[in-house]
Amino acid sequence: MARSVGEGFNLLVFIVFLHLVFPLLCNSETCTKINSCVCKFSNGSVINLTPLASKDTARWRDKATSTNDTYRYFYNPCFDFKEGPADSPLEDCSTEVAACQVSPDHKLYYNLGNQASAQFHWNNTGNVLQLVYQAPHTRKQTNVTLVCSSESSSPKLDVLGEINSGSEHYVFNLITKCACPDGCPLTSPHTDRGLSTGSVLILIFFIFLTIYVIG
Ligand SMILES: *[C@@H]1O[C@H](CO)[C@@H](O)[C@H](O)[C@H]1NC(C)=O
Numbered sequence: 001m002a003r004s005v006g007e008g009f010n011l012l013v014f015i016v017f018l019h020l021v022f023p024l025l026c027n028s029e030t031c032t033k034i035n036s037c038v039c040k041f042s043n044g045s046v047i048n049l050t051p052l053a054s055k056d057t058a059r060w061r062d063k064a065t066s067t068n069d070t071y072r073y074f075y076n077p078c079f080d081f082k083e084g085p086a087d088s089p090l091e092d093c094s095t096e097v098a099a100c101q102v103s104p105d106h107k108l109y110y111n112l113g114n115q116a117s118a119q120f121h122w123n124n125t126g127n128v129l130q131l132v133y134q135a136p137h138t139r140k141q142t143n144v145t146l147v148c149s150s151e152s153s154s155p156k157l158d159v160l161g162e163i164n165s166g167s168e169h170y171v172f173n174l175i176t177k178c179a180c181p182d183g184c185p186l187t188s189p190h191t192d193r194g195l196s197t198g199s200v201l202i203l204i205f206f207i208f209l210t211i212y213v214i215g
Pocket residue numbers: 029041042043044045181
């Protein structure tokens with residue numbers, strides 16, 4: 001009995017050790033997706049793009065790029081929108097989209113991903129958070145880099161477009177205070193907070209302590 005408690009205690013020490021060392025080794029943040037435009041860092045800070053979103057239409061419409069890409073772009077965080085005629089429903093923007101590309105003559109619309117596909121990625125190289133959308137029936141992807149700007153009063157979308165021609169990766173920079181941790185707090189407080197890793201470890205510790213004392 002005493003031996004298994006000792007082993008249990010070793011395991012506990014090992015878990016605590018992993019918990020302390022692992023974040024240092026991988027040096028990678030994760031922002032856990034709450035919904036298509038809200039995520040939460042492990043320290044509890046929240047990124048919330050909801051105040052930027054329009055309903056049923058794109059907040060940013062028919063935007064030209066700041067590069068040599070001559071296409072135009074539509075983007076809306078949080079809620080899907082529809083744009084243009086339905087030519088080929090699987091690939092155009094007449095179904096639900098988060099981002100859409102239109103040809104310079106405004107004839108062809110391309111689905112660049114919908115809200116359901118939204119994923120938050122921490123980019124270690126740039127030390128920035130990216131919101132990535134995947135188109136449902138093509139390889140097209142939209143990478144929105146969330147640029148924290150505490151002083152900018154009005155949010156700005158900088159469309160870089162398809163930087164590497166043929167990559168089918170479309171790159172936007174979203175410059176806003178809502179990209180700063182807790183820059184745009186959630187209005188309705190999140191009631192079900194759950195247990196943090198720390199509380200779980202303390203709980204495990206007391207369970208082992210109880211077993212140790214009783215046994
Ligand atoms: C929480 O973590 C994020 C990501 O590392 C960081 O940017 C933010 O400042 C942290 N929040 C607090 C309150 O320390």
